[in-house]
Amino acid sequence: MNIQNIRIPTSPAFLLDKDKIVRSAEKLQYLQQQTGCKVLYSIKSLPLTTVLQWLKPYVDGFSVSSLFEAKLAAEVLSGTGSIHLTTPGINSREIKELVHICQFISFNSVSQLNRFAGLGSQNCNIGLRLNPGLSSVDDIRYDPCRTHSKLGAPLQYLHEKSIQQQIRGLHVHTHFAGKDIRPLEKVLALLERDFQKQLYSIEWLNLGGGYLLDEIEDLATLIDLIRRLQEQYQIQVFLEPGNAVVGQAGFIVASVIDLFDSDGKRIAVLDTSINHNPEVFEYQIKPELVNHDDKGHYCYDLVGNTCLSGDIFGEYRFSKVLAIGDSVFFKNVGAYSLVKASRFNGHNFPDIYAISNNEAIGLKKYSYQDYKNQWDG
Ligand SMILES: Cc1ncc(COP(=O)(O)O)c(C=O)c1O
Numbered sequence: 400m401n402i403q404n405i406r407i408p409t410s411p412a413f414l415l416d417k418d419k420i421v422r423s424a425e426k427l428q429y430l431q432q433q434t435g436c437k438v439l440y441s442i443k444s445l446p447l448t449t450v451l452q453w454l455k456p457y458v459d460g461f462s463v464s465s466l467f468e469a470k471l472a473a474e475v476l477s478g479t480g481s482i483h484l485t486t487p488g489i490n491s492r493e494i495k496e497l498v499h500i501c502q503f504i505s506f507n508s509v510s511q512l513n514r515f516a517g518l519g520s521q522n523c524n525i526g527l528r529l530n531p532g533l534s535s536v537d538d539i540r541y542d543p544c545r546t547h548s549k550l551g552a553p554l555q556y557l558h559e560k561s562i563q564q565q566i567r568g569l570h571v572h573t574h575f576a577g578k579d580i581r582p583l584e585k586v587l588a589l590l591e592r593d594f595q596k597q598l599y600s601i602e603w604l605n606l607g608g609g610y611l612l613d614e615i616e617d618l619a620t621l622i623d624l625i626r627r628l629q630e631q632y633q634i635q636v637f638l639e640p641g642n643a644v645v646g647q648a649g650f651i652v653a654s655v656i657d658l659f660d661s662d663g664k665r666i667a668v669l670d671t672s673i674n675h676n677p678e679v680f681e682y683q684i685k686p687e688l689v690n691h692d693d694k695g696h697y698c699y700d701l702v703g704n705t706c707l708s709g710d711i712f713g714e715y716r717f718s719k720v721l722a723i724g725d726s727v728f729f730k731n732v733g734a735y736s737l738v739k740a741s742r743f744n745g746h747n748f749p750d751i752y753a754i755s756n757n758e759a760i761g762l763k764k765y766s767y768q769d770y771k772n773q774w775d776g
Contacts, residue, residue, distance in 0.1 A: 400416065400418070400754070400757060402414065402416075402650055402652075402689060402728050402730070402754070403689060403690070403726070403728060404757070405754060405757055405758065405759055406759065407652050407726075407752060407759050408759065408761075409750045409764075410652060410653060410654040410670055410726065411651060411652065411653040411654070411669070411670050411671035411675065411749040411750075412651070412652050412749050412750045412751070412752055412759075413649065413650070413651055413675070413736070413737050413748075413749040413750070413751045413752070414649065414650040414651070414652060414751075414752050414753075414754050414759065415447075415449075415450065415645070415648055415649055415650075415733065415751070415752070415753050415754065415762075416647075416648040416649075416650070416754045416755075417453060417648075417753045417754060417755040418754075418755055418756075419647060419648040420450065420453055420454070420644060420645060420648045421453065421457075422613075423612075423613045423643060423644050423645075423647075423648070424453070424454055424457035424458070424644065425457065426612065426613055426618075427457060427458065427612065427638075427640070427643075427644070428457045429618075430612070430618065430621070430622065430625075430638070431459070433622045433626075434622050434625040434626050434629065434636070435626075435629060436625045436629065436635075436636040436637065436638060437459035437460075437481075437635060437636070437637050437638075438457075438458050438459060438637070438638050438639075438640070439458055439459060439460050439461055439462040439481070439483055439637060439638070439639040440454045440458050440461050440462070440639070440640070440641065440644055441461075441462045441608045441639045441640060441641035442461050442462070442463055442468055442471070442472060442641070443463070443464050443468065443641060443735075443738065444641030444642055444644070444645055444646070444733075444734035444735055444738065445641070445645045445649070445733060445734055445735075445737060445738055446468060446471055446738060447737070447751070447762070447763075448471070448475055449753065449762050450645060451471075451472070451475040452475060454644065455475065455476065455479065455480065458480065459480055459481060459637075460472075460476060460480035460481035460482055460483065460502075461475075461476065461480065461482055461483070462482075462483045462484070462485070462605075462608075462639035463482055463483070463484050463501070464484065464485065464486040464488070465486060465488060466493045466496060466497060466500075469482055469484060469497060469500045469501055470500060472500075473500050481502040481503060482500060482501045482502055482503070483501065483502070483503040483504075483505070483605065483637065483639065484497060484501045484503070484504045484505070485504070485505040485506075485507060485528050485570050485572075485605075486507060487507045487508070487549050487550065489506075489507070489511055489515065491514070491515075494515045494518055494519070495518060497519075498515075498518055498519035498521075498522050498523050499522055501523050502523050502524060503523060503524045503526065503568065503603075503605075504519055504523055504524075504525055504526065505525075505526035505527060505528045505568065505569075505570035505605060506525070506526070506527055506528065507528050507549075507550065507551060507552075508551075508552055509527070509552050509556050509562065512525070512527055512552075512562065512565055512566070513565075516565045516566075520565075524567050524568060524602070524603070525565060525566055525567060525568075526566050526567060526568030526569055526570050526601075526603070526605065527552055527556070527562065527565075527566045527568075527569060527570065528550070528551040528552065528569075528570040528571070528572070529551050529552055529553075529554055529557070529569055529570065529571050529590075530543065530544055530548055530550055530551030530552060530553055530554075530573075531544065531551075531554055531571060531573060531586045531589055531590065532544050532548075532553065532554070533573060533582070533585055533586055533589060535573065535574050535577070535582030535585070536574060536575045538575075538682075540682065541575040541576075542575070543572055543573050543574075543575075543609075544573050550572075551570075551571070551572075554589075554590075554593065554594065557594050557597050563597060563600065566601065567601060567602045567603065568601050568602055568603035568604065568605065568634075569590075569597075569601055569603075569604050569605070570604075570605040570607065571586055571590075571604075571605070571606060571607055572605075572606075572607025572608060572609055572639075573586055573607065573609065574607075574609035574610060575609050576609070576611055576642065577609055577610040577611065577615075578610075578611050578614050578615060579615065579617070580610060580615065580617075580620060580621050580624070583606065583610065583621075583624075584620075584624065587624065587628070598632045598634070599632055599633075601632070601634055602634060602635065603634055603635040603636070603637060604628065604632075604634050604635075604636050604637070605636075605637040605638075605639065606636060606637065606638050606639075607638075607639055608638070608639050608640045608641050608642065608643070609640075610640065610643065611642060611643045611646070612638070612640050612643040613643050613644075613647065614643075641734055641735075642733075642734040642735070645733035645734050646731055646732075646733045646734040647730075647731050647733065648733045649730075649731070649732045649733020649734065649736060649737075650689070650728050650729060650730050650732065650733075650754075651671055651675055651676060651686075651728070651729040651732050651736070651749060652726055652727070652728050652729075653669040653670050653671035653726070653727055653729075654669065654670050654724055654725065654726055654727075655667045655668070655669060655721050655722065655723055655724065655725045655726075655727070656668050656669065656670045656704065656723065657723065658699075658721060658722075658723060661700075664698075664699075664700055664714075665697075665698065665699045665700070665721075666699065666700050666702055667699040667700070667701050667702070667721050667727075668702055668703075668704055669701055669702065669703060669704060669712075669727065670704055671703060671704070671749065672703025672704050672705045672707075672710050672743075672744075672746060673703050673705070673707070673710045673711075673712075674703070674705060674710075674740055674741050674742065674743045674744070674746060675736065675737070675740050675748070675749055676729070676732055676736040676739075676740070677736075677739045677740065677741070678735055678736065678739065679712060680707075680709060680710065685712065685713035686712060686713075686729045686730075686731070686732055687729065687730050687731055688701070688712075688715050688727060688728065688729055688730070689727075689728035689729075689730050690715070690717060690726075690727050690728060691715045691716060691717070692716055692717055692718040693716060694716070694718075695716035695717045695718040695719075696716075696717075696718065697716065697717045697718070697719065697720050697721065698714060698715070698716050698717075699714070699715060699717065699721055700712075700713070700714050701713065701714075701715055701727065704744075704746060705743055705744040705746065706744060707743075712729070715727075737749075737751070742770055742773070745770065747765055747767075747770065748765045750763070750764045750765075751763040751764075
C-alpha cells in the first residue's frame with residue numbers, strides 16, 4: 400500500500416491501516432495456536448474502540464492500566480474476554496470497582512498486594528508484578544528495571560510465605576521495543592534459577608509487552624520457550640503487546656501551511672504539531688517521514704503550529720521543492736501518539752480515518768464543541 404496515493408479528505412489526519420492491524424493480529428493468533436499461550440492487547444497504546452473491535456476476535460482479552468481503561472475494555476468485550484490490570488496507580492477509591500471489572504490484577508508492589516489483595520481475591524485472580532532488576536534498555540526513561548524503579552516488586556519477596564500465599568500468578572514486563580527475545584530469555588533464566596519452586600506453585604505468568612512481535616524474525620525460539628514454560632510448570636502464559644499491534648499501522652498526514660527562511664534554514668510549518676505525537680518532544684524522537692528522500696536536494700525543518708519553540712519534528716530532505724498545501728506523511732506512529740495527544744494552543748485533534756483496500760473511511764472528528772466542553776468549567 401502506498402499511503403501517498405490514498406485520497407484523505409481532511410488534514411491533519413490520523414490514519415490507521417486496518418489491513419496491517421489484522422495481519423499483526425493474525426501473527427499473534429498463530430503464536431496462540433502454536434503454543435496455547437493467551438495474547439491480550441495492551442489498550443494503553445491506542446484505546447480507539449474501533450481498533451478494540453477489530454482485535455476482539457483475535458485476542459483473549461485486553462490488558463489495562465486504569466479504571467477508565469478497564470471500563471472501556473469491559474464495554475467492548477461485554478463478557479467475551481478477560482481483562483488484566485497492572486499499574487502503579489491503583490488508589491483505594493477505585494479498588495472495589497476494579498476487582499469487579501478485572502479478572503486478573505497483578506499488583507505493582509508488595510504494599511499494594513498487602514493492602515488490596517484481600518478485597519479482590521473473591522472475584523479476581525491476584526498476581527504480583529516482579530522487577531527482576533535486569534536492565535536491557537539503554538535509555539533509562541524507558542527502562543522498567545532502572546535503579547530505584549517504581550515498576551514491580553524486587554524478586555526476593557518471592558521467598559516470603561505470606562506473599563506466596565496471596566498470589567496465583569506473576570507478571571514481568573521489562574523491555575521496550577525489543578526486536579529479539581534474548582532479554583526475555585535472561586529474565587526467565589533468572590526466575591528459573593532462583594525461583595523454580597515458586598514457578599511450580601503459580602497458575603499463570605504474564606510476560607508483558609515491550610517486544611515488537613510482528614518484527615521478530617525468529618518466532619520459533621519464542622514458541623519453544625512458551626511451550627516449555629507451560630508444559631514444565633503447568634502454567635498459562637500471557638503476552639500483552641501494544642506497540643507490536645498498532646505501531647506500524649499508524650500514520651499522521653499533515654499539510655504545509657507556511658514556508659519561510661530562519662537563520663539560513665528553510666522552515667515548513669505544518670497543520671499538525673507535537674500535540675499529536677507528544678513523544679517527539681518528550682523523548683526528542685525524529686519520526687519517520689514517508690516523503691523523506693535521503694538524497695533529496697531540498698532540505699526543510701518540519702515544525703508544528705504551536706507557540707512552543709521546540710515544537711519541531713526535525714530536518715527532512717525532499718526530492719522536490721515543498722509548496723503550501725503539500726502533504727507530508729509520518730509513519731509508524733500508531734502507538735502512544737493519539738492517546739497522548741492534546742489540544743494545546745486550541746489546535747484540534749486530527750480527524751481519524753481507517754485505511755482499508757486503499758480507501759479512507761472516516762472514524763471520528765472532533766468539533767469546537769468538544770474543545771469547549773473540555774474547558775467549560
Ligand atoms: C505492563 C505493561 N504491559 C504492556 C505494555 C505494552 O508495551 P508495548 O506497547 O511496548 O508492547 C506496557 C507498556 O508500557 C506495560 O507497561
